[in-house]
Amino acid sequence: MTRKVTKDGKQLATRLKFFFDMLFMAAVVLFVIKIGVLLLNKAASLDIALPGGTFLWNFGPLMAAAVAVVGSKMLKDRDKFTG
Template sequence: MIFGEKLKTERGKKGWTQEELAEKLFVSRQSVSKWENGQNYPSIEIIIKISDLFGLTIDELLRSDEELTKQVIKESKQLAYPKSKFIFDVLFLAGVVLLVIKIGVLLLNRFTSLDVTLLGGRFFWNVGPLILMVFAGIGSGILKEKYKQD
């Protein structure tokens, strides 16, 4: 049995109209209609709510429909993507911050009588920001390509 048929059957067992189910899920009646007719699928959050409402396992809902299973897998990858991308964005930003600090200290030393020394050595301050930014850019690009393929 595909998801739409399963949803319609379970809704019927409870004696609910599409409108009543929609209210319980905080969606429109049209959304419920589209799900039942196989024109569209709910998000994973809605699937969890449906599972709770009807006392079914998510497995019972997903295994009934291969297309829905594929969509849920795709959505889960989309949820993981921003978290991974955030790490690369933070690394890139750290590289930019280090570079700005280095340039600021160089300008400060050049135009004032201060002699500020950067801790960590020349190699760290000369190459560190570049390594962070390049690594983050490459990692972000690889992640973007992997996400496109999935």
């Protein structure tokens, strides 16, 4: 029974780590898209609008990255204590 619980816990931790890694990558992609559009708008005098509003594009990547980093850190700390 203990082995099953340990195995299930490790599987869950692996899934959560993957989720936090993908969330961080999504934040990086959103940030790169925003920077790319801003540079295109300035350099090429285009007027490309980002869908979803400015709040999403200004704070979305920051919040997603923060959640991913904090979640990953919590998993790492939990693994340190549980062995």
